Amino acid sequence: MKKKKLPPFDRYAHYFRAVQSPEADCQFISDSYKELRGHRPHDLREDFCAAFALCCAWTRRNRHNRSIGIDLDQEPISYGQTHYLPKLRPEQRKRVRILNGSVLTAKVPHVDVVIAFNFSFCIFKSRLLLRRYFKSVHKGLRQDGLFILDAFGGSDTQEANEEKSKIGNFFYYWEQGSFEPITNEAMFHIHFKRKGERKREKVFSYDWRLWTIAEIRETLHEAGFRRTHVYWEGTTRSGGGNGKFKRTEVGEECYGWVAYLVAEK
Ligand SMILES: C[S@@+](CC[C@H](N)C(=O)[O-])C[C@H]1O[C@@H](n2cnc3c(N)ncnc32)[C@H](O)[C@@H]1O
Structure with missing residues (x-):
């Protein structure tokens, strides 16, 4: 019998299936904002957006939601424009804006939430550069805005x-x-x-440089953020992560962990 031919390899589609969960991320963003601010956010900026799957998911979930994505590399942006954007309705597409540029210098309107996911800020290897980036995020937020990022570590x-x-x-x-x-x-x-x-x-x-949660929080405070929170993942019976994140000041020693950090302007 003839072997079934596989479709051409699509690295962004494989990346999406292996590491991204934009719907769960959007739920976390909306819930943690509601918890800290008492209402839901609508305007979101996704730094290091690559193919901007999260911008699309954010815009799709509510008719008032708008998103702005920023990435240095036009290749993933073009992939998002041909693969993810067409899945939105024409009216939804108008609420997504993508910029090809650096998160350090991009000129963008103020938003309720800035996110930097999948550890992308680890590209900044010096404290000086990390603080410069965090300061630009702080400046880009509305008065009650939040900055949400993720971090990872463990032995x-x-x-x-x-x-x-x-x-x-x-x-x-x-x-x-x-x-x-x-x-x-x-x-x-x-x-x-x-x-x-x-x-x-x-x-x-x-x-990348591996930043500890303590270093990230200190740098966020140096950049002007008033309060920072850590959301630690719960564990399953077998000891793996359960995908549920709770605000805490006590982590757990383990081989590998992922956490969300939320910083208040
Ligand atoms: C880990 S990938 C993006 C991951 C994506 N945020 C996610 O959640 O899957 C990192 C992205 O950061 C972009 N990047 C690196 N330095 C940047 C900068 N200074 N400004 C904007 N984008 C940058 C790269 O082009 C790349 O697409």
């Missing part, structure tokens, strides 16, 4: 290693290629493997 991030997961009909690999204990710099790679094919190495790579 596994202090050494090179690779984690493999099965996602539907392919394998997803998250490789930490290196860890430098003096600078806290680390290289990360995403690989994919489809059935019957060779492993596709380094489909995405990230050259």
